[in-house]
Amino acid sequence: MMMPMAPIVQEPRPSEVTNLGGGVVPTGVSDVHLGLTPECGEPILTGLGPLKSHNKLLIKQKLQTCEILTGCEQENRFTVTGAEGEILYWAKENSGCCDRFACGNIRSFDMSITDQTTNEVMRLFRPLTCQGCCCSALYPHCTQAMTVSVAGETVGTVRERATWWNPVYHVFDSVGNQVLKIRGPSCHFSLCDDVNFQVVDTDGVEVALIAKKWMGCFKETLTDADNFVIDFNEGLLLETKVLILSATFLIDMMYFEMNN
Secondary structure, eight states, X not given: OOOOOOOOOBOSSOOOOOOTTTTOOOTTOOHHHHTBOTTTOOBOSSTTHHHHHOSEEEEEEOOOXXXXXXXXXXXXXXXXXXXXXXXXXXXXXXXXXXXXXXXXXXXXXXXXXXXXXXXXXXXXXXXXXXXXXXXXXXXXXXXXXXXXXXXXXXXXEEEEEOOSSSOXXXXXXXXXXXXXXXXXXXXXXXXXXXXXXXXEETTSOEXXXXXXXXXXXXXXXXXXXXXXXXXXXXXXXXXXXXXXXXXXXXXXXXXXXXXX
């Protein structure tokens, strides 16, 4: 018998850190990490400055020759660019070879996101958890989650919601309150078309769209290198953009990473 799924308004395991996007700045987080210069508050090109000033991001996974030739899964690498193609960030997965071989796309990993000065501005951590459980009674156990940190401070969590059909993620802030919901299509593969994930706030208003771009038959068949585009609404909090960007990497790993 299918059990009704109650609405989730609070993260099952809330963290104990200050909210970055709610007007209170955590201890140790500088103006650089907030994307503002100390002098005049203008956007800068380091820290989270580019994320604050851009409402469209392109995430491109790098093709790795060794992975194409051997089929052995390598650590994923991405570039994050603006709408004009300017590089804003680099993202690199850190995981063990045995984890990639034995666990495939459910493997544990952390990901470092660095700016143009190669300084780390974000770190993502995804633990090893079973995948494919759709019973709400197992929530939050046996569901995928990713913790997001900026300058060593946890700013939120992206957690899969156990569902019977469409993929759903709940996004929580640093104190465990739900701030966003991400809902994808029932079919994660669309021939010659993009796959869209809608991001809405707690009132159901769309605030962003994550689109996995169709890359052509050759690349889609022979590689698991994926491209995403994120379109943010105007006026989003910086913390909200950080969480949406981070959620994109979890979506890619869960639904578009091949198991070799």
